[in-house]
Amino acid sequence: MKRSQINAAIKKMEEMVSSYRFSLPPFCSWTPEEWREKGTEYDEIRKTMMGWDVTDYGEGRFAELGFALITIRNGILNDESYSKPYAEKLLMVEDGQYSPMHFHFYKKEDIINRGGGNVFIRVYNSTPEGEYAETDVEVHSDGRRYSVPAGSQVKLRPGESITIPPLLYHDFEVESGTGTVLLGEVSMCNDDTIDNRFYEKLGRFPSVEEDEPPYRLLCNEYPPSTI
Numbered sequence: 524m525k526r527s528q529i530n531a532a533i534k535k536m537e538e539m540v541s542s543y544r545f546s547l548p549p550f551c552s553w554t555p556e557e558w559r560e561k562g563t564e565y566d567e568i569r570k571t572m573m574g575w576d577v578t579d580y581g582e583g584r585f586a587e588l589g590f591a592l593i594t595i596r597n598g599i600l601n602d603e604s605y606s607k608p609y610a611e612k613l614l615m616v617e618d619g620q621y622s623p624m625h626f627h628f629y630k631k632e633d634i635i636n637r638g639g640g641n642v643f644i645r646v647y648n649s650t651p652e653g654e655y656a657e658t659d660v661e662v663h664s665d666g667r668r669y670s671v672p673a674g675s676q677v678k679l680r681p682g683e684s685i686t687i688p689p690l691l692y693h694d695f696e697v698e699s700g701t702g703t704v705l706l707g708e709v710s711m712c713n714d715d716t717i718d719n720r721f722y723e724k725l726g727r728f729p730s731v732e733e734d735e736p737p738y739r740l741l742c743n744e745y746p747p748s749t750i
Contacts, residue, residue: 529577529738551593568745573742574742575739578728597610601629607712609711615703616695621696622696630714632711633687636707638681644677648691715728
């Protein structure tokens with residue numbers, strides 16, 4: 524993925540978040556030069572990979588496969604003594620983009636449509652072998668509990684949410700023609716290195732082609748603290 528694509532996605536998301544009058548934490552606006560000056564007092568950001576994340580899953584098709592997101596807060600999985608046992612994210616999904624089918628081994632999360640268009644979330648229970656189960660899926664959405672057939676798409680309009688428990692396969696995409704969606708995620712701690720199981724084997728972070736200087740560093744690019 525080209526650095527120019529990453530920079531453009533971050534700038535577009537900054538504009539969208541600002542238009543919704545949502546203020547981001549200070550570290551989301553640090554430049555690469557500012558990051559080189561940050562000491563060990565900011566190691567929580569480094570260790571929990573808070574900040575910007577733009578992914579094409581290593582496939583090089585960002586307009587169709589991938590999205591931009593920001594991890595605003597996070598702890599360390601299975602270590603409640605470290606800072607916090609929860610996480611929060613914002614995600615920007617554009618019309619035509621797709622987040623592929625996956626589940627989390629440990630994380631339980633709420634996905635919330637914070638504004639923009641509508642988003643479809645397809646759901647399957649997982650078999651013990653990691654395949655799609657044919658059983659109905661119990662959906663929890665904004666205080667309502669109901670069941671849908673395996674593979675159903677749950678539509679979230681602005682303001683609506685769905686709870687995704689561990690081992691529940693889910694993907695998401697924008698309803699065509701409704702416009703870019705700003706999603707929120709409130710969850711248990713997030714750890715993309717061990718907690719994701721994609722149905723089809725994919726990478727998680729992009730391979731970056733440096734065609735221009737970085738506007739913001741991604742969460743897996745922070746320099747180590749030197750002071």
